[in-house]
Amino acid sequence: MRSLVRLSALLLGMALVPSSFAQSGPVKIAGLVELSGTGTTSGTNFNDGVKLAVKEINAAGGILGRKVEYTASDTQSQPQVAKALAIKAVDDGAYVVMGPVFSGSILVSMTETQKAHIPNFTGGEAAAITQQGDPYIFRTSFTQTTAMPKVARYLSDTLKAKSVAIIYTNNDFGKGGRDVFLKAIAPKGIKVVADISTDPGQLDFSGAVLKAKQSNPDVFFVYTNEEEAARCLKELKKQGVDKPIVGETVLTSQKVIELAGDAANGAVAHVGLTADAPLPEVKAFSQKFQNEYHYKPDHNGLKGYSAMYIVKAVTEKIGKFDGEAFANAMHGIKLSVKQYPGILMDVSFDKNGDLDRESFMTKVVNGKQEVVATLPALGSGQ
Amino acid sequence: MNASSSTVIARPRRPAVPRSRTRLALAAIVVIAFALLPLGLKSYGTYLCSLFCVYLMATFGLNLTIGYAGQMSLGQAAFLGIGAYIAAIGMKAGLPFFAMLPLAALACFAIGLALGFPALRVQHHYLAFATLGFNVLVFLVLRNEEAITGGTFGIRGIPRPSLFGLSLERDLPYFWFTLASTLLLIALLGWLLRSPWGRAFAALRDNPIRAESLGVNITAYTLLAFAIGACCAGIAGAYFASLVGFIDPAPFNFTASLLMLLGVIVGGAGRFLGPVVGTVIIVLLPEWLRFMQNWYLAAFGVAVIALMVWLPGGLLSLPERLASRRIGALP
Amino acid sequence: MGDFVQLVVSGIAAGTIYGVAALGFTLLWQASGTINFAQGEFVMLPAFAMLLFLGIGAPLWLAFFAACIVSMLLLGVAFKRIIVDPLLRHGVIPLVIATLGLSVFVKQGIKAGVGALAYPFPSAFPAGQFAIAGIEVSYADLGTLLLAGGIVIALQLFLDRTMTGRAMQACAQNTEAARVLGIDVRRMTLYVFLINGALAAVAALLIAPSYLVKFDMGETIGLKAFFAAIIGGFNQTRGALLGGVLIGVLENLVGFYVSPAYKEGVALVVFLLVILLRPEGLLGKAEERKV
Structure with a gap:
């Protein structure tokens, strides 16, 4: 009997967990990353890349004066977990969603961010991702x-x-x-x-x-x-x-x-991306990354880092936190390192969300x- | 080498299903509160509540196998998977949910019989071995038979059913539908255990030797309990496929079976409401204790060990245990 | 023909590693009625211990011996005292459940405390291959075969030929009779737990270079050990090696000639067949049902 009381107390407690609809204050970025399972290496690198960029951006005053609040959750490299976490990110009022990196996961979770009109950067390289007609999906690397x-x-x-x-x-x-x-x-x-x-x-x-x-x-x-x-x-x-x-x-x-x-x-x-690229911005990034996390980043580290800076660059371009405006601005955009050093390499996006740069x-x-x-x-x- | 009876631990004499008016009233209040809970939640909360119901169906079935028939089953996730894939494949082919649901249930029942019959013929703990092997095998088939199951790519875009012309596509109606189905299943199991025919299950739980001497065919009833348990998981699988809208082999691996088993035991195997507590612990609590992250499962592992040492009857046996300690009836 | 022999040789090498882990599994069952579902994690833990010692500059052999000692203390003595002893009186199943809980705890604890990334592990043997009669054999396979096979045979000899070994077997066969004969049953049981700890460290040394060290590396080796033990005969130490080698060889052959996708399924099919047709295992003796 007591168990029933306990259970009901627990469930009601869950209902009362505060949910934030913050319109001002920190801007929320949600990371859906592979922190365990077969994608651990990719997800960890990607996540650490985003975290490093967020730290730097916040230290420099945030985006449009608002601090960035980044929360990462572990998809366990499983698509249906990624999907559930995408629903949660939407609920939490994320401005942009980062990840998942695994193609199998993003192909399942992207429908949720699309429904909610939230821009979603992925590390996935499968060709199919940008062929779904989803205007909110953007790559951080080449397609196959x-x-x-x-x-x-x-x-x-x-x-x-x-x-x-x-x-x-x-x-x-x-x-x-x-x-x-x-x-x-x-x-x-x-x-x-x-x-x-x-x-x-x-x-x-x-x-x-x-x-x-x-x-x-x-x-x-x-x-x-x-x-x-x-x-x-x-x-x-x-x-x-x-x-x-x-x-x-x-x-x-x-x-x-x-x-x-x-x-x-x-x-x-x-x-497409490597920490050993003969470019001063990339070299500097690699050094900062190693100081912070004590291992050398792979391409996924660069993907996460540069994507976060793309979010900053494009948001400042449109001058507001608006997912739809962000997505519209992304299509056909060209960004140069001279103007935005954090993006590491000159990059351009096409109408599908595919990107192009040197390799x-x-x-x-x-x-x-x-x-x-x-x-x-x-x-x-x- | 004492291969003592491998049935699960504490066997106090209890009615198969607890009954009393106040209890029923309280249960009703809890159920209504739970049904209304998602009104105050967003999509993710509703999703979790539906997922909770899905796992509840599977663990109620598992409790019949573990708690009443005294058998360790390490293959419940495989039956969940079989149910999910049958439903998903059928619905992708355009068949209605309500045609696939009984099919999933029947298939799991039949497979449960086929698997349990030879394993139970020999020795008690062999069902644990056989179900473990079976789970890994099912996982491999799901992953490798790409032409049928979609392999590692899984099956995308599984629709949700509609009931009497009402679409259950949205999260809230689907949750209520799942909750109602879960309650129906639980009521059926309760009725089954209370029926004269089902009392044998309680006799089996309380004392298998005595039950045998009273003319209960132990092997037949154990097998039946296992098959019904598998059938419940198959039903849960169909709801799972429809809830998530996507399935791949990952959620049906051996680890998932392990968690369900440990959940039921932590809650209190052989207690009608044990699975409720267990499923709260494996599905809802991690969400609530998100700050613990990976330590949550580690702590869960320790809790299982501690429970086996100090409270082998599960969390629900705590009140009895305290009561008996006060009276001093038990050491 | 060359392929076939090559596959068999590397299959035997892999199989002996399964055999080592399976041997510990059967020994525990015999000595204390413990079905240890955390056996895979018992292999994973010494691998991390070795990494730790390698990290502070120890050479591989020293790291191995240090890990052996850690493993014998932690997975031998502590496991017995804290989990097995208090639970044994409750019967088989509570103990099985506790080891399942232990496996969850060890795996998730490592994941939470150390991380989920994989780490490289140095091979105890040189890289490369040599050819005998046109058949190419790698040094790693040969080394594994000699080391693991040697340990299993040495252990078998110890159990059969020495007083202590025979006393241990006597305890396993009939605890009461052994006690009457004046054998220190508690001590003998403790020896078995120590041996299992050491065997786990050996398996870790051999498997880690190819599996990579990771919190979930024990899942596969644990299952293989479990299957090997039951296929060979749950209550026969000789069976463990046979079961392991059988799995290793069949996996390689099926993986190459039939389909790599069902390589993992081979052990299962043999295992299910054995359970259904000869539940006491290929070399095992039937145990009568005790109530």
Whole structure:
């Protein structure tokens, strides 16, 4: 009986938890990030990037005189949790939502922010995200459709590869990227000799690598999340593979190098963002980030940081806190580092929320990511 | 090596379902208060309340398995998943919710029978092993049979049903619908346990040896309790799919089963309202104690251990325990 | 043919690691009727302990021995005193539930206290491969096989050939009779818990380089150990190794020749078949039902 009384007291207590509709005071930014599960590395970097930017922005007086109040919640890398948290962010009156980073999660949670007309920045790279006709979704990095042709060009022009073995993770990110990659290499006459699907969170890559190795390709293309990439590189090394190993963004990222150790040496990847980019703003950011969190940021750290500064820049441009006006202003916008140093690199957004900027080819040398080439933004040639 | 009887702990003689007028009245007040609660909440609060109801259906079923039949089931989330996928796949194909609901329930009942029959034939704790294995297997099938289940991509855009022409698309009506269904299910289970036929469950809980000597077919009743428990999870799954609108294999993994099991035990296995307390602890309380973040589950783990040492009957056995201590009837 | 042998060799190597964890699991069951559902977390914890010692500059071997001692104290003595001893009198199930609670506590405590990121772990063996008769074997696989296999065999010899080992087995088979014979049952049981702590540290040393050290790394190894123990025979120490190796090899073969997606399912199918057809396990003896 007492339990019933306790229960009812508890439920009523929940109802009385204050809910804030603050129109003035701090402006709320909600982070939906992968702080556990298979996306931990991505989510943690993204979150720390946003946090660093928020700290700096607040120290410099906030946005339009209002302090930023950032609250991060853990999606556990699960789409339905991300969706529930998106509902909560809407309830809490968030001005902008940051994340999730995982494509599978944002594809499910974005409908909630769209319904509430709240701009939503994502770290997701799956092509499908910006093809939903959602005017409130914005990327913080390249889509796979932009990145993969650059990888394909590298395979055919630089490596002169005739055949490739693909190892990818079977989720929205991995499968989506692999599909785009297949389309990108088709016109180059590169043959796919092995096409191997692996599980998110897979621990043992011995079978996958052996199968890929047996197909005797010119190049290995590895497209998985961070931990899986490290395990795969270790297994490739263990089985004595000496062919080039190529990836996109993840493969040469900081956490992968840390986890894979020696095995990462020689891996090549196209990256949209890297803390090793030969740009003074990025170098300064990387230093500040390491002072604050004691680890080197990967591309997701840059995504979170630059996105937060884009929020500041665009909000100041429109002069008010208005989600709809913000979204309208974002479409077709061009922002330059000269004017807004926090955005780290010149960037432009199109009508779908996709962005364009310079990118880099990187290679792991002696346990460090090195930029071997800087590729121009797509729009710059026109 | 004392493989003593593996039924769950405390077995005081109690009626299968507590009954008294004041209790009923109080229960009614609590239910009405809960039903009106979301009027003061926003979408997320309403969502949580609906989610609470969904898990309540599953844990009430689980309580029948654990509390009354004395069986550890580590596979309740698998049945939740089977129910959710059956409902989602059917509704995406255009079939109505009310056609998929009984299908989900029946499928889980049948699978529960098929799984429980061989496992219960041998030894008591083998059902725990078998259900654990079954849960992992179901998770793998959900993730890998992409053509049917959508694999890791999941199934998006699952509709909500309409009832007598009224759309339950909005959060509040859907919550009331879920709450009403949950109450109906709980009432059915209560009726079942009180019926002459169902009294055998209470006999089974209180003393399986005595029940056997009185002519209760232990294996048959245990199996039935397990299958009905699975069936409840299947029903809960259908509501889950419709509530969230998206499903992927993640919420149906072994960890979810584990949490439900521990929830029921913490609440008080074999007590009719034990699952209510347990589900509050696993679904609502973490939200309330958000400041504890990850420490919440760690503390929950410690609480489970402490409870096993000092209060193996669960939280709901606390009043009795205190009372008996006052009288000095128990050491 | 080369592929096949290579797969079998690396499968046996992986399987012996499962076997090591499974062995501790069966020993605990025999000695104290403890079904330890936190066995996976018991492997995860020494991995973090080793990282800690490596972090303060200890070489790998020293870190391993230090972690062994920590593990024996924490997962051996403390686990027995604080959780097993007070609960044993309640029967099997409350203890099972307490170990489930323990697994939640350890995992979430590490996640809350240390974080959810993965950490790299150095391999105890050199990288690379060598070829015998055209079959390529990696040093890591060979090292794992020798170390884990050696430990399991040594433990088996200890149990069969020494007085202490036999006394421990006697306690496991019939506690009362052992007591009458003048065996210090409490001490023997404590030994088993110490051995389990050490085995967990060994499994951690071998599995961490490939799994990476992370708060949830115990989930998979824990399940594998559990399946291996039951497949081999819950009440037979020899069964644990057989179960582990069987799982390791079959997983590799199915992963390569059938479908990598159902690699994880192999252990399960064997496990469910064993439960249904031969519940006492491949090498186990049937236990009569006690009331």
